Amino acid sequence: MVTNVSDITVMLIMEPLALTTFSIYPAFVFGTLTYVIIVFCNLMVLTAIGLNRRLHNPMFILLFNMTVNDMMGTTAFFPQMLLSILTQNRSISYTACYIQALLTHMYGGGSLLILTAMAYDRYVAICRPLRYNSIMTPTHLIRLIIMIWVLNIFLMMMLLGLLLRFEICRTTIVDMYCNNPSLLKLICEDTRLNNYYGLALIAFYQGLSAFVVGFTYLQILLTCVMNKQSDAKSKAIQTCGTHLVVFLFLECNSCFALTAHRFESVSPFLRRAFGVSVMVFPPLVNPLIYGLKTKEIRQSFRLLFKRNAFS
Template sequence: MNTNASSVVILAFESLGLSNASIYPMFLLATLTYLLIMLSNLMVLTGIAWSKKLHKPMFILLFNLPISDMVGATAFFPQLIFGIVTQNRLISHPGCITQAFLVHIYGTGNLLILSAMAYDRYIAICHPLRYNAIMSPHSLVRIIVLIWLINVTLIGTLILMLTRFQICRTNLVDMYCNNPSLLKLICDDTSINNYYGLFTIVIVQGGSLSIVLYTYAQILRTCVMTNQSDARRKALQTCGTHLVIYIFLQTNTLVTLIAHRFDNVSPFLRRALGVSVLVFPPLLDPIIYGLKTKELRQSIKVFLQRNVVSTKW
């Protein structure tokens, strides 16, 4: 079907419903949140890249998380900030497709990266003597390449399937563009797209959940059986924060995607959960992994101190 008409169509998001008095505070809040996300994630990236002591599997896997978080934040916040300032809730169809691609790349990427990090912790805690052999540089490169290959392939196919259709509506039902909201703009039969969407949910979220459940069950078993209380406490503390982030992302993403398939779900709840997926993980990830991980925290501190000293000179 011809899609040339869709390339010049302007789409409209749901109104933010802001009063004149609340425009400036909301603009300030959104801008500061975006800047905080970008700066804190950049600090995590810099801390890992700068310190050779952190060039280990756990931190190299973690290095991918800020990249994914910044992709998600950049896909969402600039468009939102522009909409707040101008009170213009419009976006071009190609712009919406691009935003949807980046949003799904972020969500899928985070789930896959967190799953790989869970596997790394499982090997480190349950098979410490074989850790270096299993998590060798070659294996680490394969894991990272596989993460991004699966991510780009699945999401690229998902978004490309949307471009086959010509849209017949222009009102988006969400605060940002995503596959379900774009599908609702199409009047033709989208059964194949829906089936493929369910397939990606099963593969990404089901596969990720299976990995995390298995690894954490084994970690918990090992921690219960060990006689070293300090090692047990450290392992549970490290894995606990990781698990909280994972459960939050997994639950909100799954509920948001499923909510689009049921008309009786509150649109406000769906939008709130959808926005929370793009705001809280990118905001909390660098704080949790940067401040609670001693080696990374120390690396960031030394980096800042040396740069402050060099700036003074």
């Protein structure tokens, strides 16, 4: 049966969670605690950066934007998933599914762009330290951040906007949450333009971020090798190593999750596991890595707690 996507009452069915009666409430409690921890940790990072003027420099302002982006992604995923666990109802309206897909793709694309900008910032700070303040000026930083958000929103709205041309003939979402590949599988018409545009976006995001991060970290590595100051070398390696681990995890996970839909031989369970990990682990790990391993943020945390205790 063909259904008009303009009908906001159309209900879709997502993949069942396959939870037993005894595991429903433990799964709900575990998911709720995970979501609360993610929100709390990210809010702490946002508060620490927002209230401490000493942290209002390019590196931490980019980290602030990454935290906002992580909050958007995790909020697009967890509330709907927790409701599904509690009610054991996997139905979702097409409109809600479309919005969730838009937010999740904006989150994924934004993460790669912001991590790329952070790599560029570290490159200038380590390889061009004398010119850092003249290159990463407030005006340049604001332009960079605006470009990241505007470009990401525009490209993802175009991606999901191409779906509005079609009517759907199926109502089963083949993933744990809504995304562009699963929405495309609801359509029985020719979707080659959507597929070409989706592949072009994957190549753009993954290729641009991989090239910039690869080039900048190669330059950083060469600078660290030639730097005879052991303290500066260890600090640079620690800062960049943390960023590189986060980037590689997101790059590999997101690339596999997006391309796995195009190969029937890929295990559906493996595809869903990678898709869920992209939505859960970066928002959970990022504030812990950057918050606990960054000296300035740890000091801001302590100062914030002392103020509250004194009050």
